[in-house]
Amino acid sequence: MISMRRTIYRRIAVIVVASVVCASALFTALLYREIVNQVHDDVDSRSLLIAKTLDQIDANQAQQAQAQAGGNRDVLPTLTRLSATSATYRITLIAADGTPLFDSQATVATMENHANRPEFIAARATGAGQATRFSATVGTETYYSAKLLSNGNVLRVAQTTRTIYGVWLRQLPWVGGVIIVVLLASLAVSRRLTRSLVRPIAAGAGSAKGEAIVYEELAPYLAQREAADKIRRQFSANVSHELKTPLTSIVGRAELLENGLVKPADVAGFGASIRTEGQRLLELIEDVMRISQLDEDSSLRMQTFQMSGVIAEVFESLADKARRAQVRLINGDDELEVTTDRNMMFELLYNLVDNAIKYNRTDGTGTVTVRTEQNMTEAGLTSPVIEVIDTGIGIPEEDQQRVFERFYRVDRSRSKETGGTGLGLSIVKHLAGQIGAEVELQSTLGQGATFRLRLT
Ligand code: ADP
Numbered sequence: 001m002i003s004m005r006r007t008i009y010r011r012i013a014v015i016v017v018a019s020v021v022c023a024s025a026l027f028t029a030l031l032y033r034e035i036v037n038q039v040h041d042d043v044d045s046r047s048l049l050i051a052k053t054l055d056q057i058d059a060n061q062a063q064q065a066q067a068q069a070g071g072n073r074d075v076l077p078t079l080t081r082l083s084a085t086s087a088t089y090r091i092t093l094i095a096a097d098g099t100p101l102f103d104s105q106a107t108v109a110t111m112e113n114h115a116n117r118p119e120f121i122a123a124r125a126t127g128a129g130q131a132t133r134f135s136a137t138v139g140t141e142t143y144y145s146a147k148l149l150s151n152g153n154v155l156r157v158a159q160t161t162r163t164i165y166g167v168w169l170r171q172l173p174w175v176g177g178v179i180i181v182v183l184l185a186s187l188a189v190s191r192r193l194t195r196s197l198v199r200p201i202a203a204g205a206g207s208a209k210g211e212a213i214v215y216e217e218l219a220p221y222l223a224q225r226e227a228a229d230k231i232r233r234q235f236s237a238n239v240s241h242e243l244k245t246p247l248t249s250i251v252g253r254a255e256l257l258e259n260g261l262v263k264p265a266d267v268a269g270f271g272a273s274i275r276t277e278g279q280r281l282l283e284l285i286e287d288v289m290r291i292s293q294l295d296e297d298s299s300l301r302m303q304t305f306q307m308s309g310v311i312a313e314v315f316e317s318l319a320d321k322a323r324r325a326q327v328r329l330i331n332g333d334d335e336l337e338v339t340t341d342r343n344m345m346f347e348l349l350y351n352l353v354d355n356a357i358k359y360n361r362t363d364g365t366g367t368v369t370v371r372t373e374q375n376m377t378e379a380g381l382t383s384p385v386i387e388v389i390d391t392g393i394g395i396p397e398e399d400q401q402r403v404f405e406r407f408y409r410v411d412r413s414r415s416k417e418t419g420g421t422g423l424g425l426s427i428v429k430h431l432a433g434q435i436g437a438e439v440e441l442q443s444t445l446g447q448g449a450t451f452r453l454r455l456t
Contacts, residue, residue, distance in 0.1 A: 004198065005190055008194055009186065009187060009190040012186040012189065012190055013183055013186065016186055020179050020182065021175065024168070024175045028167055028168045028171060029164060036143075036161070040145070042159070043143055043144075043145045043157050043158070046089060046145075047145040047147050048147060050079075050147075050155055051147035051148075051149055053078065054075045054079075055149055055151075057078060058075065058150060058151055061074055076102055079104070080102075088159060089104070089159055090103070090157070091104040091155070091156070091157055092114075092158070093155055093156075094114045094120055094153065094154045094156060095153055095154075096124070096152040096153060098114045098116070099113060099114075100113075117131070117144070119131040119144040119145070119146040119156060122146070123146035123147060123148045123156075124148060124154060126148075127147070127148045128146065128147055128148070129144075129145075130143070130144065130145050131143075131144045132144070134163060138166075139162055139165060139169060140160050140161065140162055140163060141161060141162075142160040143158065143159055143160075143161070144156055144157075144158045145157050145158070200215060201215075201218060231406075235407075238406065238407045239284075242421070242422075243284065246277040246278070246281050246284075247281065249273075250278060256270070257270055280421075287423035287427065291406070291426065291427060291430070294427070294430045298434055300340075300341045301341050302339060302340060302341060303339065303340070303341070303342045304337060304339040305337065305338065306335070307333055307337070307338055307345075307384070307386065308335065308336075308370075310342065310345055311333055312331060314346060314349045318350070318353055318354060321357055325357050325358070325360060326363055327356070327362075327365065327366055328363075328364075328366070329357075329366050330366070332367050333368070333369075333370055334369070334370055334371055336370040336371070336372065338384045338455060340435045340436075340437075341435055344431045344434060345435065347427070347431060348428055348431045348432065348435075348453070351425070351427055352451050353388060355390075355425070355449075355451075356389075356390035356449075357390075358420060359393050359449070360390050360392035360393075360448075361393070364392055364448075365391050366388070366389070367387075367388070367389045367390075368388050368389075369386070369389065370384060370385070373454070375456075383454055383455055383456055384455045385452060385453070385455070386452070387450055387451070387453070389448065390448045390449055390450075391447070392448050392449065393445075393446065394444055394445040394447050394448055394449055395443040395445070395449050403425050403441070404426055404428070404439070406426045407423065407426075408425075408426075409422045428451075432453060435455070436455070437453050438454045439451060439452070440454070
């Protein structure tokens with residue numbers, strides 16, 4: 001047995017974790033793109049602004065004829081002042097040959113030549129250049145925006161932000177927190193959900209008519225159960241009825257005997273009919289018990305065996321009966337090996353051959369043949385086909401479907417005379433279902449019947 005609450009909870013948990021993780025990843029990605037665009041715009045405009053300022057200072061100094069060509073030495077105090085206002089940005093001034101002249105976060109003397117940096121090369125070539133460099137180890141990325149100054153030097157502003165992965169990593173504790181909270185909430189939800197789901201089912205199970213069905217999804221199952229219940233009720237009623245008839249006749253005859261109302265010459269005949277009726281009762285009880293057993297237990301014991309052996313055993317069991325009915329049994333076996341439940345196969349054939357004898361004519365035959373046939377559904381495979389053919393009275397077309405029903409008999413008086421219970425073919429149908437075989441019936445009234453069993 002599995003717990004519905006646990007199943008629901010497990011499903012909800014998977015959905016919760018997956019959706020929170022996906023949602024946080026998606027939101028991070030969307031937000032990150034926004035932030036990165038903003039940072040780039042910001043760094044670009046700051047770079048442009050500082051470059052303009054430096055150019056302006058340069059121009060003023062040139063006007064005053066105090067400029068030192070290519071030096072930019074007098075802008076350094078301005079740069080230092082600008083840098084002091086914000087630690088977020090790194091400001092670097094690079095000479096036309098790539099030598100760093102100023103850096104707000106490092107000592108210029110220890111810095112390597114910047115001539116090969118992409119943003120520097122681009123700025124020298126086109127006036128402006130940008131580049132982004134990642135540091136996988138600390139989960140950061142740095143955006144560089146460089147501008148060419150009118151004196152040939154390059155001004156570069158940079159800002160370092162976390163990479164998208166870094167941002168998301170920092171969010172993980174929050175994501176975990178949300179997951180825990182939602183999981184706790186869904187524990188309560190699954191408990192309530194289970195309770196409210198089960199309540200209508202339990203109510204539906206309680207009412208035989210099923211008025212309490214709340215879920216339309218349950219309707220087919222309840223209908224199925226109701227049909228099975230109906231068959232079971234009908235079966236019980238039929239069994240009682242079938243038991244009553246022979247018992248009434250037994251009790252009636254016994255009473256006559258008891259009261260000395262039977263002529264001595266007839267006593268033996270009365271005894272014989274009481275025995276016959278008693279015999280019938282026993283057969284009926286055996287069949288009913290077999291059906292109940294089949295209804296309850298459906299375990300198969302698979303075996304590989306020769307069909308000829310089973311057929312021979314069935315013939316042997318029914319030899320007396322066949323002799324009395326003057327029916328010849330023919331084993332048309334063709335060395336076929338099958339794998340299925342051997343006892344069930346025996347019982348199945350026993351019932352069919354029993355009928356082939358009972359509903360035959362004097363000097364008729366009952367034949368069992370086996371062969372293999374191409375499998376209809378799977379090409380290349382073959383299925384064993386077993387046929388029980390008789391030369392008897394046959395079954396009218398309109399009854400052919402119904403003979404497999406419990407207690408259905410084509411001709412009640414004839415069946416009674418032959419000692420039939422009306423359960424044989426329903427047992428056959430049942431057994432065939434269990435071993436995964438199909439049963440077909442072909443018959444022409446007055447010319448015999450063929451029951452075909454196709455194993456899969
Ligand atoms: P029963 O115990 O009466 O034989 P079955 O379920 O075996 O019950 O068969 C149902 C009815 O089908 C029988 O009463 C009979 O009328 C008909 N029937 C079964 N087998 C044959 C057959 N081989 N030939 C003709 N009629 C048959």
